[in-house]
Amino acid sequence: MAPKSWSTGRKAAVLAAVCALAAGGGVFAAAGPLAHASFASEAGSPERSTQGLAFPVVPPLQLAAAPADAAVQVNPAAPVTLKVGNGRIERAALTSETGQSVEGTLSADGSSWASSGPLEFNTRYSYSYSVVDGAGRSTENTRSFTTVTTANEADAAIYPLDGMKVGVAQPLQLTFSEPVLNRAAVEKAIKISSTSGQVGDFHWFSNTMVRYRPQNFWAANSTITMDIKLFGVNLGRGQVGNFNKSVTVHIGDKKVAVADARAHTFTASINDRQVGRWPATMGDTRFPSARGYLVLMEKYRVEHMDARTIGLKPGDPAYYGQLDVNYATRLTPSGEFIHxxxxxxxxxxxxxxxxxxxxGLGPAGAKWVFDNMTTGDVVQVVNTDGDYAAYDDGFGDWNIPWAKYAN
Structure with missing residues (x-):
């Protein structure tokens, strides 16, 4: 048999080596005309849980959004927020069902977005956003929620009114449309300051009415500012405050009168200087005048009075029928006046x-009170057999000891 050609054997060995390298995935197989086709980008690929040939696994994007999708009874004071981990926010938009946009702010690094404009009560909102993960994959989504319904929207009436001028004994009062259970939250939301530097405290007369006064009368000719931030405050049982407001109240001169049931006199002073003294008649033994401090409320040039409103009927010795009185200044809602x-x-x-x-005063005294005293000025009734008027029958705050009032 003829010997094999050297060249033929060498060629076979080289060919075998090439095949072996190709099968084993060596360097040779990844080069030249046998190289693998270019890899697709990670951004164009679905998320992977195992490491690929070209890139390591991209950490999954983490997204936290509030409110939750389809949430109801959302507090309109709570901001709408988006927070992203392992990615960034490209775009976010919040709109009401009527198409009104709500402003928002995107953080510098794109990791968070929050609404900055106020929301409305009883309104459906949609917020859409686009987020991008670390590989450039973009995801878009839209969510919706509905804010607190009208039935859970709580309002409050404030007295004195903004810009009003009142006397030194006028308490500040808020009357709520709904019961307040979270009293501490409401008090925290109301900041009260005075140019005199006086501080006071709140006293709740019921679940719907709270007042505020200092330990002593307001300083004459001072100014009080109420900074009320009740929007979004949880009053309890799902009731939410619906407004913020600033109220300024001006205090006038210190006008105080003393009505003495034993001496039958009415003495008035302005800024602690006596300016008048008039004879008076007050409640008899069956209807004694209420004792203590009574704060003037409102005035009528002529006031119609009806005995039936205090429980009197024809045939009662005290029945006076109906009559009109001049220069009437109200002390209590239940019917006590200076007139x-x-x-x-x-x-x-x-x-x-x-x-x-x-x-009851003569024409000169009654007219002086009507012309010179006003809402928030005070009359102290002394030497009467009557008890204090109910604390909420008018502004009876000054008849409550300070230690009890401030608790």
Whole structure:
């Protein structure tokens, strides 16, 4: 047999080596005309849980969004927020069902977005966003939610009104449309300051009414500012405050009167200087005038009075029917006034108490009070057999000891 050619054997060995290298995935197989086709980009590939040939696994994007999709009874004061981990936010938009846009702010690194504009009550909102993960994959989504319904929207009336000028004894009052259970949250939302530097405290007369006063009368000619931020405050049982407001109240001169049921006098002072003293008639033994501090509320040039409103009927010795009185200044909602005494009572002023609880004065005294005293000024009734008026029958705050008022 003829020997094999050297060249033929060498060629076979080389060919075998090439095949072996190709099968084993060596360097040779990844080069030249046998190289693998170019890899697809990671951004164009679905997310992988195992490491690929070209790139390591991209950490999955983490997204936190609030409110949750389809949430209801969302507090309109709570911001809408998006937070992204392992990625960034490209775009976010928040709109109401009527198409009104709500402003928002994107962080510098694109990791978070938050609404900055106020929301409306009882409104459906949609927020759409686009986020990108570390490989450049983009995801878009839209969510929706509905804010607190009208039935859970709580309002409040404030007195005195903004810009009003009142006397030194006027408490500040808020009356809520819904019961307040979270009283501490409401008090925290109301900041009160005075140019006199006086501080006070709140006193709740019911679940719907709270007042505020200092330990002593407000300083004459001072100014009080109420910074009320109740929007979004949880009052309890799902009720949410619906407004923020700033109220400025001006305090006038210190005008205080003393009505003495034993001496039958009415003495008035301005800034602690006596300016007038008039004879008076006050409540008789059956209807004694209420004692303590009574804060003036409102004034009527002529006030119509009806005995039936205090439970009197024809045939009762105290029944006076219906009559009109002049220069009437209200002390309590239940019916106590300072007013000009009736013609039949005029001979008795300064001598006998024969009213149904009111302070009756002569024409000069009643007109002076009407012309010179106003809402928030105060009358102290002394030497009467009457008890204090109910604390919420008018502004009876000053008849509550400070230690009890401030608790």
């Amino acid at each position: 000009q005494a009736t013609a039949s009572a005029m001979p008795y002023i300064g001598k006998v108490n024969l009213s149904h609880g009111c302070v």
